[in-house]
Amino acid sequence: MKLENPAPLQWQFSQRADAMKSSAIREILKVTMRPDITSFAGGLPSPLTFPVEHMKTAFDRVLSQQGKMALQYGPTDGYLPLREWIAASLSTNGAQISAEQVLMVSGSQQGLDLLGKVLIDEGSKVLVETPSYLGALQAFALYGAKFESVPSDEFGLQPETIEAIAGGARMLYSLPNFQNPTGRTLPTERRFKLVETCARLGLPLIEDDPYGALSYQNAPLPKMLSMNPSGVIYMGSFSKVLTPGIRLGYVVAPRPLILKMEQAKQATDLHTAQLTQMVVYEAIKDGFLDQHVPTIRKLYGDQCQAMLDALQQYFPASCSWSKPEGGMFIWVTLPEHIDAGALLNEAVEQEKVAFVPGAPFYANVAQKNTLRLSFVTVPPEQIRAGVERLGKLIASKL
Amino acid sequence: MKLENPAPLQWQFSQRADAMKSSAIREILKVTMRPDITSFAGGLPSPLTFPVEHMKTAFDRVLSQQGKMALQYGPTDGYLPLREWIAASLSTNGAQISAEQVLMVSGSQQGLDLLGKVLIDEGSKVLVETPSYLGALQAFALYGAKFESVPSDEFGLQPETIEAIAGGARMLYSLPNFQNPTGRTLPTERRFKLVETCARLGLPLIEDDPYGALSYQNAPLPKMLSMNPSGVIYMGSFSKVLTPGIRLGYVVAPRPLILKMEQAKQATDLHTAQLTQMVVYEAIKDGFLDQHVPTIRKLYGDQCQAMLDALQQYFPASCSWSKPEGGMFIWVTLPEHIDAGALLNEAVEQEKVAFVPGAPFYANVAQKNTLRLSFVTVPPEQIRAGVERLGKLIASKL
Structure with missing residues (x-):
C-alpha cells in the first residue's frame, strides 16, 4: 500500500527554527577538509593526543566486568563514581563541591543547551564577552536570548563595566581560560571582581572551562567556582583532555539549578550514555590524566610557539595577535580596512590556507578585521x- | 581568594522551566528499585538480551582499526555507513529512502526534543493518541505544545476523527507498533487511512517505532513511512534491539526537515558520539540483528504470555487488559471507581508489587482507572x- 502522488508537505517551522542559521564555521570546515588546504580553521583537538590503547583497555574492562549495567539505561544525573571524582577534583582553594552539584551531559554543548532551556525566555538579556564562543551564542539564541556584549x-x-548593563540579565557567560576564539586569559583579580560583582547583582555567572587544563607553562589560575560555589555555574569537558568523540562533559552548579537542568535533560535525551561515563571513570580514576595531559600541553605549547614565531616573521607589522598561555587558538587583528571574511576566499583559493573569520564570534557589533587561527592539528x-603564505596575502592588501 | 558570605542566588528560571514537572514514572521507579519489590513499573529492556560479548568485540575492532577517527569530533548528521544501512533497511514495500534523509540522534528521546525545537511554538497544536507516550508529551510540552487527544x-x-480537530496543528504524533503504554497495534487499514488523511491535510505525521522489531509471532505490519516517505517522519532506535545505554537512535524525514533538525542538533550537542555509531555499524553490518532479535522476541513473548495467563487467572472479571502482539507492555483497565494512582501506594507497601498508573499518559482528560504493566525484566x-497479589488487592476494592 502506497500513497499515489502525494503533495510534498509545506513545512511550517517554529519561529526559532526559522531564525536558525547554519554555523559559519561548520560551512567553512567543509571546504577546508580538502587535502591540499593547510587549515588553521579547525577547532578539533589533535588526534595525536588521543589515548586510543588506554581507552580500548577501559572499554574492555568495563564491558567484561559490568557489561550489563553499562549497557542498560542509567540515571539522568549521571554515573555516581564519576560525579564524585569530578566533585573532588573541583574542591580546590577551600571550596567544597559535592557530587549532588554535578550533572553529566553529552558534551559541553549540551550543557549550554540545557542552560538556555532553563534560564532563557524569548528576549531575555544574556551578557557575553566581546567576542564570545560561537557555540554558546548559537545555543542561547535558539531560546530567544538578546545578547549584550561586555566591553x-x-x-x-x-x-x-558590568553593573551599568546588567539590569534584568539572566546570566553572564564567560570563558576565562585560553578563550575560544581569542586565546586570552582572565587575570585572577578580574576573576574575583567578576565573581563579586555578579554575586552582588544576583546574576548567575557561567564559567565555561574546556581548555583550563591546557596551560603550557604556568599553574592554572584559580577557578571562579572556587571563589563562590553558590553563584558560579562551572562547565567542564573531557573533550580536550581525553577525546572529544565520546561526547562527555559536566555542569557544576547550585542544587536548585542542577535539579531544573536534570528535569530538562530527562525530556531532552533521558541520560548520557552510561557506558561512556563508566569507561571514562575507569580510564581516569587512577591518575591517568596527571601523566597524559602534560603531553598535550607540550605538543600544543610547541606548536603555538611555532605559530607565534612564524607570525612574528611573516605577518606585516600592522597586524597584531594574542599570545596565548594555553589552549588551542591565536586571535589576529588585521589593519582595519581588511575584511577577514573576504580574505578567506582568496586565502583558500590562491594560498591554500584556511582560518576562521572573527565576525561570527561577535554577538553584537562585529569587528570584521579579525580572525582565529588554530595550531593544534x-x-x-x-x-x-602556511603562515608565510597568509602573511604575503595580507601584505598585498596594504 | 574566596567571597565571604555571599547571598544565595534567587533563581529566575525560564517559563518553560517553571512549568516542568518531574516525570511521575521516574519518581515511581526510584521507589520500586527496592529489592523486595516485584516491579512491573519499569520501561527498561531485559539485560538478559544485551549482547555484551558481541559489543565488546565491536568496540575492540573499531578502536583497533579506526581508533583516532572514532574518538575525534564527527559530522552532525552522523556516521555515513550507518545512515546508509538504516536507509537500506527502511527501503521496503517499494519506498526508496536515502542516507540524506537520515539524522542520527542520541536516543529517540533526542529525536523528540529536536522535533519539538523545530516544529513547535508556544501554543502550537499537536495531535496525540489517547493515551500517548509520556516522554513525547514531556519533550513537546517543553516547547509550549497544546495537545489535542485523538479519539x-x-x-x-x-x-x-482527525480532520475535525486537525485545524492549525503542527504535527500528529503516533506510535503504531505495540504502543507505549497500551501495547496496542494500529491495523494496516488504519495506517493507510491515517497517512492519506495527514497528507491531504498537509499535516506532518510522526511514526515513532522503538518496538516495531519486537513482534512475537507475526510479520511486522507495513510502516507508514513506506506508504508516504514525503509526509511521514519515522523515528527508530537501537535501544530495544541492541542495548539502550549507548543512546543511539535516528530520525528519517524529508530533506527540508532533516536540514533544520541538523542545524538544531549542532546547537544542542554538536553530534552523537562517533565511536558509538561506528561500533553499532560494526556490530550489525553482517546481519547480527537477524539472529539476535528473534531471541528477544522469544523471551518477551513468553513472559507476556505468562502475564496474560496470570491476569486471566487472578484478576477480577471486571478488569480488562490489552493482548499485545509484541513489545514490552500490557495496559489494564480497572473498574471505574478505582484510582490506579491511589492503588499504587497500597500495592507497593502491602503487596510489594509496583506498576505505573495510567493517568500521566493522557495529554488531556485522564482515565484514572488504568495502569501499565511491563513483563520484560x-x-x-x-x-x-506478583499478578496474584495485585489481583487480590484489586478484588478487595470491589
Whole structure:
C-alpha cells in the first residue's frame, strides 16, 4: 500500500527554527577538509593526543566486568563514581563541591543547551564577552536570548563595566581560560571582581572551562567556582583532555539549578550514555590524566610557539595577535580596512590556507578585521609555510 | 581568594522551566528499585538480551582499526555507513529512502526534543493518541505544545476523527507498533487511512517505532513511512534491539526537515558520539540483528504470555487488559471507581508489587482507572506471584 502522488508537505517551522542559521564555521570546515588546504580553521583537538590503547583497555574492562549495567539505561544525573571524582577534583582553594552539584551531559554543548532551556525566555538579556564562543551564542539564541556584549580587552572582560548593563540579565557567560576564539586569559583579580560583582547583582555567572587544563607553562589560575560555589555555574569537558568523540562533559552548579537542568535533560535525551561515563571513570580514576595531559600541553605549547614565531616573521607589522598561555587558538587583528571574511576566499583559493573569520564570534557589533587561527592539528613546518603564505596575502592588501 | 558570605542566588528560571514537572514514572521507579519489590513499573529492556560479548568485540575492532577517527569530533548528521544501512533497511514495500534523509540522534528521546525545537511554538497544536507516550508529551510540552487527544480505541487512533480537530496543528504524533503504554497495534487499514488523511491535510505525521522489531509471532505490519516517505517522519532506535545505554537512535524525514533538525542538533550537542555509531555499524553490518532479535522476541513473548495467563487467572472479571502482539507492555483497565494512582501506594507497601498508573499518559482528560504493566525484566514465576497479589488487592476494592 502506497500513497499515489502525494503533495510534498509545506513545512511550517517554529519561529526559532526559522531564525536558525547554519554555523559559519561548520560551512567553512567543509571546504577546508580538502587535502591540499593547510587549515588553521579547525577547532578539533589533535588526534595525536588521543589515548586510543588506554581507552580500548577501559572499554574492555568495563564491558567484561559490568557489561550489563553499562549497557542498560542509567540515571539522568549521571554515573555516581564519576560525579564524585569530578566533585573532588573541583574542591580546590577551600571550596567544597559535592557530587549532588554535578550533572553529566553529552558534551559541553549540551550543557549550554540545557542552560538556555532553563534560564532563557524569548528576549531575555544574556551578557557575553566581546567576542564570545560561537557555540554558546548559537545555543542561547535558539531560546530567544538578546545578547549584550561586555566591553573586553586583551585580558578578557572588564568587570567594572558590568553593573551599568546588567539590569534584568539572566546570566553572564564567560570563558576565562585560553578563550575560544581569542586565546586570552582572565587575570585572577578580574576573576574575583567578576565573581563579586555578579554575586552582588544576583546574576548567575557561567564559567565555561574546556581548555583550563591546557596551560603550557604556568599553574592554572584559580577557578571562579572556587571563589563562590553558590553563584558560579562551572562547565567542564573531557573533550580536550581525553577525546572529544565520546561526547562527555559536566555542569557544576547550585542544587536548585542542577535539579531544573536534570528535569530538562530527562525530556531532552533521558541520560548520557552510561557506558561512556563508566569507561571514562575507569580510564581516569587512577591518575591517568596527571601523566597524559602534560603531553598535550607540550605538543600544543610547541606548536603555538611555532605559530607565534612564524607570525612574528611573516605577518606585516600592522597586524597584531594574542599570545596565548594555553589552549588551542591565536586571535589576529588585521589593519582595519581588511575584511577577514573576504580574505578567506582568496586565502583558500590562491594560498591554500584556511582560518576562521572573527565576525561570527561577535554577538553584537562585529569587528570584521579579525580572525582565529588554530595550531593544534598542523605540524610545525606546515604552520610556518602556511603562515608565510597568509602573511604575503595580507601584505598585498596594504 | 574566596567571597565571604555571599547571598544565595534567587533563581529566575525560564517559563518553560517553571512549568516542568518531574516525570511521575521516574519518581515511581526510584521507589520500586527496592529489592523486595516485584516491579512491573519499569520501561527498561531485559539485560538478559544485551549482547555484551558481541559489543565488546565491536568496540575492540573499531578502536583497533579506526581508533583516532572514532574518538575525534564527527559530522552532525552522523556516521555515513550507518545512515546508509538504516536507509537500506527502511527501503521496503517499494519506498526508496536515502542516507540524506537520515539524522542520527542520541536516543529517540533526542529525536523528540529536536522535533519539538523545530516544529513547535508556544501554543502550537499537536495531535496525540489517547493515551500517548509520556516522554513525547514531556519533550513537546517543553516547547509550549497544546495537545489535542485523538479519539482512540483498542486498535489505536481513529483516523476518521482527525480532520475535525486537525485545524492549525503542527504535527500528529503516533506510535503504531505495540504502543507505549497500551501495547496496542494500529491495523494496516488504519495506517493507510491515517497517512492519506495527514497528507491531504498537509499535516506532518510522526511514526515513532522503538518496538516495531519486537513482534512475537507475526510479520511486522507495513510502516507508514513506506506508504508516504514525503509526509511521514519515522523515528527508530537501537535501544530495544541492541542495548539502550549507548543512546543511539535516528530520525528519517524529508530533506527540508532533516536540514533544520541538523542545524538544531549542532546547537544542542554538536553530534552523537562517533565511536558509538561506528561500533553499532560494526556490530550489525553482517546481519547480527537477524539472529539476535528473534531471541528477544522469544523471551518477551513468553513472559507476556505468562502475564496474560496470570491476569486471566487472578484478576477480577471486571478488569480488562490489552493482548499485545509484541513489545514490552500490557495496559489494564480497572473498574471505574478505582484510582490506579491511589492503588499504587497500597500495592507497593502491602503487596510489594509496583506498576505505573495510567493517568500521566493522557495529554488531556485522564482515565484514572488504568495502569501499565511491563513483563520484560521479571521472570515468569515472579510475574505469576506478583499478578496474584495485585489481583487480590484489586478484588478487595470491589
